[in-house]
Amino acid sequence: xxxxxxxxxxxxxxxxxxxxxxxxxxxxxxxxxxxxxxxxxxxxxxxxxxxxxxxxxxxxxxxxxxxxxxxxxxxxxxxxxxxxxxxxxxxxxxxxxxxxxxxxxxxxxxxxxxxxxxxxxxxxxxxxxxxxxxxxxxxxxxxxxxxxxxxxxxxxxxxxxxxxxxxxxxxxxxxxxxxxxxxxxxx
Numbered sequence: 440x441x442x443x444x445x446x447x448x449x450x451x452x453x454x455x456x457x458x459x460x461x462x463x464x465x466x467x468x469x470x471x472x473x474x475x476x477x478x479x480x481x482x483x484x485x486x487x488x489x490x491x492x493x494x495x496x497x498x499x500x501x502x503x504x505x506x507x508x509x510x511x512x513x514x515x516x517x518x519x520x521x522x523x524x525x526x527x528x529x530x531x532x533x534x535x536x537x538x539x540x541x542x543x544x545x546x547x548x549x550x551x552x553x554x555x556x557x558x559x560x561x562x563x564x565x566x567x568x569x570x571x572x573x574x575x576x577x578x579x580x581x582x583x584x585x586x587x588x589x590x591x592x593x594x595x596x597x598x599x600x601x602x603x604x605x606x607x608x609x610x611x612x613x614x615x616x617x618x619x620x621x622x623x624x625x626x
Contacts, residue, residue: 464623468616475612482605489598496591500584507580514573521566528559 535552 460624464619467619471612471616471619475609478608478612479605482601485601486598489594489601493591493594496587496594500587500591503580503584503587507577507584510573510577510580514570514577517566517570517573521563521570524559524563524566528556528563531556531559 531552535556
């Protein structure tokens with residue numbers, strides 16, 4: 440009987456040793472899991488912050504797109520005005536041709552028409568200056584949109600780097616856990 444009791448005590452002692460090892464391994468795995476969870480949480484926070492920035496940039500682009508659409512409408516309106524002025528100018532030219540052919544001796548009337556043409560030329564010059572100004576503004580908006588596009592591309596690159604870094608950290612943590620599990624003596 441004492442041999443059976445001695446064998447039982449030996450087996451219980453072996454089981455207690457194995458339990459201590461298993462408890463230690465479980466504690467180490469828990470520490471690693473908590474560290475990995477913190478790392479993932481930090482990356483998620485960074486990703487959320489980047490997403491907020493990207494959404495703000497998107498909103499800015501939408502607002503600028505709306506502004507560009509309004510400027511387009513204004514330019515279209517000015518093009519219509521210039522076309523109307525062109526029609527008026529064409530009508531005046533035809534009238535002048537008729538007057539020149541039939542009223543060569545009426546220099547007073549011809550002088551009035553010349554003055555009218557000068558006014559229209561001045562109006563057209565003003566419209567040309569306004570169109571040039573609008574063209575400059577549209578060019579400036581294009582440059583701003585290009586700048587925003589570059590900023591969004593830079594944010595995309597940063598986000599890709601963060602994901603690559605997270606993947607490497609997770610792979611490293613899993614490799615550590617696997618290595619620890621492989622080092623554990625089998626029961």
